[in-house]
Each structure stands twice: as structure tokens, then as C-alpha cells.
Amino acid sequence: MIDLSGKVAVVTGSGRGLGKGIVMKLASLGAETIVSDIDDRSIQETVQEIQSYGGKAFGKACNVSQPDEAEEFVQEVIARYGTIDILVNNAGINRDAMMHKMSVEEWQQVMNVNINGVFYMMQPAVKVMREKESGSVINISSASWQGNIGQANYAAAKAGVIGLTKTAAKELGKKGVTVNAICPGFIETDMTRGVPDHVWDMMVNKIALGRAGQPEDVANCIAFLASEQANYITGEVINVGGGMVL
Template identity: 40%
Template sequence: MTTERIAIVTGAARGIGAEVARRLASDGHAVAVLDLDEAACQKVVDGIVADGGAALAVGADVTDETAVSAAVGRVAEKLGDPTILVNNAGIIRDNLLFKMTADDWDSVLSVHLRGAFLMSREVQKYQTAQGWGRIVNLSSTSALGNRGQVNYSAAKAGMQGLTKTLALELGRFGVTANAIAPGFIATDMTAATAERIGMGFEEFKKANAAEIPVRRVGEPADIAHVVSFYVSEGAGFVSGQVIYVAGGPKD
């Protein structure tokens, strides 16, 4: 039986974040759907509510310390003290090193790492007070290195280091921290990558699927399933781990 908790999912207006929010709601949790544009979150919230769940749309820039504090405080006021946090917010600014600007580097590192740091620091107050918590950070197979993504690769590798340190620091308070490293997932972000390189999305997916052992690309639901496990009551002895959800092994 699932104990109802209050969850916050960042970058949840679409793609993986939206699917994670829907899955957590179907698991019986109340979910704050957080993204930069609050209006963009409403469709996800409306769907959850229509299915009998509880959800709240929250607009916040996860890189803004004041905005993060206000957003988490609002969740606590409207839904209850948050004890589940999924740090999914992210952007890409792909380019080869010699073409990459400092702004491309700073913006990607800021959204992924500063955002996850600020959100985790704010939510842990509620988790440690309750003696129970779950933090799930979204990494990527790009953490292992990927041409044209020196900023994104560094950010996603950093998410793994952040995760392991959170696990060490927060474990004594009943809080676990784990990461998921997706491979190719069919989302607006990967569709944008296909467009950038001048390839149709279906063709792009087919080409990538041919290189994946299970011979298909991933879907947001594949990631949501793993989040559901990580935040479950039964996963309380799993912490500081990274699961590569990529249709095959990764080095």
C-alpha cells in the first residue's frame, strides 16, 4: 500500500517531467508540477485532477534562489510538506567546444546543477523534519561523454556526484537520493535535436533504435517507472545509485 506523500517534479510541463508527475499522481501522491511557465503546467495538472488526483501548477525559475524558496513554501502551504523531489528541469545548448559560448556553458550548468542544488536544499528541510524523503535526480548517458555536449555532459556527470553526496549527508535522516541516466528518450528535446541536424524525427528515432540492444528508443513512461520505484516505501535501502535506463548496458 502506498503512503500518500507530497511530491515536487521540476521541468514538469512536458516530456519526461510531465509523465513522472502523472505517474506519481497515479501512485497516490499529491504532485506539484513545477516549470518556468506556470500556465504551461496547467494542462498536466488538469489531467491529473481529471483522473482523481491532486496537483498544483507552480511557476518558478529553479536557478533563482528567492523563487525556489517561494515556490517550495507555496507547495507546503497548498498541498502539504513536500518529501519527494524529482530534479528533472534541464536545457540543452549543444555545440562543439570551439563554437560553444560561455553563456551556453553557464546556462546549462546553472539549470541542471544550481537548480538541483537549490531545490534539494529547500526541500530537505521538510524531509529531515519528517524523517523521510526521496530525491531523484535526472542524469543522462551523456554523463559518460557525448560529442557536441561538453556543457550538458559535465552537468549530467555533476548530477551523479551531487546525488551520491546527498545520499551520504541525508541518509541518517531517512532521506534517500538516487539518479536516473536516460538514454535516447522520445521527447520534444530529442525532436529538436533531430531538427537541428536536418533529420526527420521518425528517421532519427529509427536510426537510434538500430544502435540500442532492445531495438527501440525510450519513452517518458520508461523513466517514470524507475522514479516510481525509487520513491516507493520499499526502496528505502537503495540510495546513492545511478540506474542507466538506456535499453542496454552503459560503461
């Protein structure tokens, strides 16, 4: 049984969707959770839902693409709780377009959130983890990191997340800090449920297990990586996609 009691866990982009599933899972295992997103309403709804079943949660808005805002957010968490034990970098956006039609703004928006934002959150958080010589960072990449039509910006950013993860694992290993990346496949969220039926069927047909994933499928893997049971696992890239990528 995974027990995260006493651990302080930050999950970015956790007001809804996949991030919400992750933060709720960590809270259910006893962690003190910090719900972070850019939308105050979704933050408070998630915090209240966690608290309704006895979980521990605090919410604060943060735009991870802004370095000063990310730094201020991390410092407030440390001031409030004294530390950060678990950091899940989940916040992400997509602005899909074929490369020859993609605007510079669409490129930069995705880069600013999906890769820069991961660095902006990690840099201040790992400082406290280095000092106490413990901690777990889990970065959400994507199966699209290997390339996907219409996602030059998204794929490049998610590939960058993997490079950043492996570099951080090498830098932080001797300090007792683990850093891993998760590559979710086709996960059922409000966003994916909005695709046309024929696209949904096409995606599910690519999956060996024959179904779309649930946020909890990803959250279960993250909970393990955040636990003491995974303290000898670092620098890994784990596909959680039901066999979509084989």
C-alpha cells in the same frame, strides 16, 4: 503494487515531455503532485489532465536556476501541504555546440539550470526531510554524463548531478532520506521527435532493446524509488535506456 497515497511529490520541469510523464505517473499512484515548469500554460494543461482522471495536482511556475525563486517555491509547497515527501529534479535544458564554438552564455545557461537548479531545489527541500527523517530525492542525470560530442556543458552538468546525488546520499542516509539518480537514454518526447530521421535511426540502432524509450519507462523506475519498497536503495545511479549504455 506501489501506493503513494498521502505522499507529496514535487517534479520540476513537468509541464511537458519526460517530466509530464513522471508527474502523471506519481499522481496515478495516489500522490499529491506539484507540477512545476517555467511555462504557465503547460503547467495548467498538465494539472487539468491529471485532475481529469481523478488525480491530485497543483501547479506553480518556478525557474529553478534562480535560488530565491526555488526557495520561495519550496516554502510555498510546505506551507500548502505541510511537507515534501518526494522531490524529482527533472528540469533541464541543452545548448549544444562544439567546445571551441560554445559561448560562455551557452555554458552558463546549462550549468545554471542543470546543476545549480538541482542544488537550489534540494537544499530547502531536504531540510524538511531531515526533520521528519524520511523522504526521497530522485535527480535526473543523463547517459551523456560520461561525455558526448557537442555537449561539454550538458555532460559536465549531468556528471555534477551524479556527484551531488552521491554526496547527498551520504549526508542524509542516517536521517532516513534516500537520494538516487536516473540516467535516461534516448526517450521519445516532443524534443527528440524533432531530430532528423537518420539521427533517430542511428540512436535507436545503439539500443539493445531496439526502440526509443517512453517517458513512462523512466517514470516507472522513479515511482519505485519514491516508494517504501525502495527505502534501502540510496546513492545509486540507474540507467534507464534499454541497454544503450552497456
